[in-house]
Amino acid sequence: xxxxxxxxxxxxxxxxxxxxxxxxxxxxxxxxxxxxxxxxxxxxxxxxxxxxxxxxxxxxxxxxxxxxxxxxxxxxxxxxxxxxxx
Amino acid sequence: xxxxxxxxxxxxxxxxxxxxxxxxxxxxxxxxxxxxxxxxxxxxxxxxxxxxxxxxxxxxxxxxxxxxxxxxxxxxxxxxxxxxxxxxxxxxxxxxxxxxxxxxxxxxxxxxxxxxxxxxxxxxxxxxxxxxxxxxxxxxxxxxxxxxxxxxxxxxxxxxxxxxxxxxxxxxxxxxxxxxxxxxxxxxxxxxxxxxxxxxxxxxxxxxxxxxxxxxxxxxxxxxxxxxxxxxxxxxxxxxxxxxxxxxxxxxxxxxxxxxxxxxxxxxxxxxxxxxxxxxxxxxxxxxxxxxxxxxxxxxxxxxxxxxxxxxxxxxxxxxxxxxxxxxxxxxxxxxxxxxxxxxxxxx
Amino acid sequence: xxxxxxxxxxxxxxxxxxxxxxxxxxxxxxxxxxxxxxxxxxxxxxxxxxxxxxxxxxxxxxxxxxxxxxxxxxxxxxxxxxxxxxxxxxxxxxxxxxxxxxxxxxxxxxxxxxxxxxxxxxxxxxxxxxxxxxxxxxxxxxxxxxxxxxxxxxxxxxxxxxxxxxxxxxxxxxxxxxxxxxxxxxxxxxxxxxxxxxxxxxxxxxxxxxxxxxxxxxxxxxxxxxxxxxxxxxxxxxxxxxxxxxxxxxxxxxxxxxxxxxxxxxxxxxxxxxxxxxxxxxxxxxxxxxxxxxxxxxxxxxxxxxxxxxxxxxxxxxxxxxxxxxxxxxxxxxxxxxxxxxxxxxxxxxxxxxxxxxxxxxxxxxxxxxxxxxxxxxxxxxxxxxxxxxxxxxxxxxx
Numbered sequence: 001x002x003x004x005x006x007x008x009x010x011x012x013x014x015x016x017x018x019x020x021x022x023x024x025x026x027x028x029x030x031x032x033x034x035x036x037x038x039x040x041x042x043x044x045x046x047x048x049x050x051x052x053x054x055x056x057x058x059x060x061x062x063x064x065x066x067x068x069x070x071x072x073x074x075x076x077x078x079x080x081x082x083x084x085x086x
Numbered sequence: 087x088x089x090x091x092x093x094x095x096x097x098x099x100x101x102x103x104x105x106x107x108x109x110x111x112x113x114x115x116x117x118x119x120x121x122x123x124x125x126x127x128x129x130x131x132x133x134x135x136x137x138x139x140x141x142x143x144x145x146x147x148x149x150x151x152x153x154x155x156x157x158x159x160x161x162x163x164x165x166x167x168x169x170x171x172x173x174x175x176x177x178x179x180x181x182x183x184x185x186x187x188x189x190x191x192x193x194x195x196x197x198x199x200x201x202x203x204x205x206x207x208x209x210x211x212x213x214x215x216x217x218x219x220x221x222x223x224x225x226x227x228x229x230x231x232x233x234x235x236x237x238x239x240x241x242x243x244x245x246x247x248x249x250x251x252x253x254x255x256x257x258x259x260x261x262x263x264x265x266x267x268x269x270x271x272x273x274x275x276x277x278x279x280x281x282x283x284x285x286x287x288x289x290x291x292x293x294x295x296x297x298x299x300x301x302x303x304x305x306x307x308x309x310x311x312x313x314x315x316x317x318x319x320x321x322x323x324x325x326x327x328x329x330x331x332x333x334x335x336x337x338x339x340x341x342x343x344x345x346x347x348x349x350x351x352x353x354x355x356x357x358x359x360x361x362x363x364x365x366x367x368x369x370x371x372x373x374x375x376x377x378x379x380x381x382x383x384x385x386x387x388x389x390x391x392x393x394x395x396x397x398x399x400x401x402x403x404x405x406x407x408x409x410x411x412x413x414x415x416x417x418x419x420x421x422x423x424x425x426x427x428x429x430x431x432x433x434x
Numbered sequence: 435x436x437x438x439x440x441x442x443x444x445x446x447x448x449x450x451x452x453x454x455x456x457x458x459x460x461x462x463x464x465x466x467x468x469x470x471x472x473x474x475x476x477x478x479x480x481x482x483x484x485x486x487x488x489x490x491x492x493x494x495x496x497x498x499x500x501x502x503x504x505x506x507x508x509x510x511x512x513x514x515x516x517x518x519x520x521x522x523x524x525x526x527x528x529x530x531x532x533x534x535x536x537x538x539x540x541x542x543x544x545x546x547x548x549x550x551x552x553x554x555x556x557x558x559x560x561x562x563x564x565x566x567x568x569x570x571x572x573x574x575x576x577x578x579x580x581x582x583x584x585x586x587x588x589x590x591x592x593x594x595x596x597x598x599x600x601x602x603x604x605x606x607x608x609x610x611x612x613x614x615x616x617x618x619x620x621x622x623x624x625x626x627x628x629x630x631x632x633x634x635x636x637x638x639x640x641x642x643x644x645x646x647x648x649x650x651x652x653x654x655x656x657x658x659x660x661x662x663x664x665x666x667x668x669x670x671x672x673x674x675x676x677x678x679x680x681x682x683x684x685x686x687x688x689x690x691x692x693x694x695x696x697x698x699x700x701x702x703x704x705x706x707x708x709x710x711x712x713x714x715x716x717x718x719x720x721x722x723x724x725x726x727x728x729x730x731x732x733x734x735x736x737x738x739x740x741x742x743x744x745x746x747x748x749x750x751x752x753x754x755x756x757x758x759x760x761x762x763x764x765x766x767x768x769x770x771x772x773x774x775x776x777x778x779x780x781x782x783x784x785x786x787x788x789x790x791x792x793x794x795x796x797x798x799x800x801x802x803x804x805x806x807x808x809x810x811x812x813x814x815x816x817x818x819x820x821x822x823x824x825x826x827x828x829x830x831x832x833x
Contacts, residue, residue: 017134017135018134019133019134038131041692042192042195045190045634045635045636046190046191046192049190049634062636162688167569167571174627177630177631178546178547178550179550179554181627181630182550182551183554185477186476186478186630189630189633190634191631191634191635191694194630194631194634194635195635195693195821196693197631198591198593198821198822199591199592200591200592200593200821200822200824201822203592203822204821204822204824205822207688207690207822208690208691208693208822210690211690212690213688213701213705214687214688215686215687215688216592216686216687216824217590217603217686218591218592219588219589219590219591220569220571220589220590221570221571221574221587221588221589222569222575224571224587225571228588232603235606235607235610238610239606260562260565263558263562264562264566315586317575317578317587
């Protein structure tokens with residue numbers, strides 16, 4: 001889980017072009033949207049593609065975004081729960 | 087009714103200033119904008135999504151508002167012929183390379199021609215009139231026309247008007263294949279395009295924004311009097327005479343003619359033929375010497391005209407010798423002899 | 435009293451027909467133009483339905499008398515503009531100042547995509563003739579040259595409200611006395627670029643779109659072109675024709691909420707509709723029909739419906755989304771819907787909103803579901819909203 005969270009932070013910074021941030025700046029439980037990192041619904045769509053690209057997980061309904069992408073930790077939990085058996 | 091310039095914001099290859107060198111092409115026949123530190127002007131959370139052209143436009147718009155001490159515009163009008171090419175290319179490339187799979191929305195969203203006008207409105211939470219013109223070398227002229235009409239309609243007192251086009255590498259390569267640019271580039275400042283006798287020009291780019299109003303600002307009386315476009319007009323002389331006559335002017339009243347000579351020997355003769363017998367003795371300056379050739383270059387010319395009309399200092403020897411306070415400046419531009427335009431500015 | 439601006443002719447091409455009479459016939463018969471992709475080359479061919487014009491580029495070239503090598507956008511533009519223009523062309527006086535004000539979002543992207551595939555492999559690859567029509571101004575100029583219009587030519591691009599804004603600009607220029615006659619509207623051809631773009635936003639429905647229905651789940655992209663002939667009072671008199679109606683109101687506002695989504699309370703659309711009413715000096719109860727933007731996305735219909743309720747309250751005029759027939763034609767949609775609004779007014783028509791069964795929860799708005807004729811309508815409102823928050827409403831009134 002620790003490694004996954006660290007990977008996710010790097011991937012999020014890269015995908016969303018958060019140039020001024022380092023992985024250390026993002027707390028595991030910090031909300032990613034609005035009051036937290038200030039991400040918005042366009043970022044949610046970017047993160048859906050991130051899950052597909054890096055973890056082969058398809059989120060069919062964008063309405064699920066807020067729940068899955070609440071924080072890096074919730075993302076990691078979602079990935080762990082939905083990862084296809086290797 | 088006159089349209090007064092209250093503030094300007096310009097990102098261009100050249101701005102007059104003591105230490106600013108005249109623009110010079112590098113290894114390619116193109117003049118590049120000198121860009122500000124965008125982080126000083128735009129929230130970094132917004133910057134991360136902005137391509138270069140969006141940064142240029144947004145920064146120039148914000149600068150013009152600051153210059154005019156306007157916090158909330160009553161209309162936002164932009165002009166761009168090329169639009170947001172970089173994001174268009176990004177999305178198009180991924181679409182082709184990834185066979186339409188796993189694409190992300192940001193580049194697509196930012197690729198629309200109204201991105202800059204929309205972004206400015208979004209940043210300012212401005213619910214006012216918002217429009218974008220994208221008709222080649224008429225884009226700026228028609229955006230200006232829209233602004234002037236809106237002000238005349240009398241429901242609002244200020245408009246932000248801007249024109250943005252960037253020369254990005256891919257577009258340059260494609261346009262180069264069309265033979266638009268010079269093959270050999272000389273070192274050093276480009277010099278006066280009127281002196282060139284080879285085919286091709288030098289590419290330019292820029293973001294030029296104005297805050298316009300019908301009431302004169304405290305410190306200036308420079309106004310934009312009129313703008314007109316002509317599609318494949320043939321002989322422009324009657325059009326110019328009629329345009330000037332509408333403002334009770336003769337060619338000899340024009341204190342400075344800013345024409346759009348771009349150094350392309352195939353097209354610059356059109357300016358000479360048009361000016362012959364009309365502007366034989368008027369001071370003339372080729373504004374594309376400072377900004378290069380691009381479809382909305384007349385926005386830069388408009389800014390330059392206002393700068394000169396205000397009597398602000400230009401580097402010694404750049405403007406024609408003997409140029410007095412010009413009173414009226416006429417901008418005459420044509421783009422490959424298809425799109426011709428006239429813009430008249432005066433000290434009112 | 436402001437100078438009136440008259441509508442003297444209309445033309446349109448879309449998935450429901452290549453001309454105005456064909457479109458009206460399809461609507462009367464309840465025939466939607468949405469279906470499986472036929473011409474558009476896309477990896478999503480079997481996934482997303484689209485509303486294509488039922489002619490290949492070759493057929494369109496024959497239909498318009500244009501060369502086949504130009505872009506589909508230009509071909510569609512010529513088809514619709516010619517239909518609108520031919521009704522008045524023989525009446526034009528040589529002193530008239532005539533303008534063409536068009537709108538588009540994709541320009542010649544269909545051909546650019548072909549070019550770019552080759553260019554990506556090799557930077558000296560790709561045929562230049564496929565990229566020469568790329569810019570938004572290009573289709574406009576091809577139309578202008580075909581119709582012989584020289585006095586004023588422009589192109590506006592404000593996403594999905596583009597052609598509503600070109601019509602508005604035309605009306606204003608006539609009021610200012612700058613033009614006597616204006617051909618105004620817009621055009622967009624389907625392109626893989628926009629299809630994939632809208633797919634990344636996850637707002638394309640794999641089923642046929644259901645505007646204003648509670649089960650709505652996205653839009654279907656369409657293509658088409660539509661133009662109106664706008665006339666000044668003096669041009670109308672000189673020509674001695676009976677106008678279809680007049681354009682009495684217009685307003686352009688910005689939602690300023692989000693780059694692509696509309697605000698929950700629809701502030702931008704509310705300001706646009708209110709402004710158009712004010713411009714026409716009308717009250718909400720004067721409106722007999724609204725041709726809504728109604729894309730069928732969860733967000734748009736919620737936002738637009740909320741704004742409509744704010745303005746019209748319980749006395750909601752009849753309304754429907756013609757996108758259930760034509761798909762969302764983006765830069766052309768404002769033009770297509772303006773043409774349909776003019777015809778609704780002229781002939782007393784109400785268009786059905788296809789595939790509606792259940793009102794949106796919390797809004798309870800019920801669009802018209804049957805084609806009606808002979809309805810007494812005095813004023814019609816047409817809404818067009820787009821990315822970037824661009825919102826424009828147009829208002830058409832009986833003579």
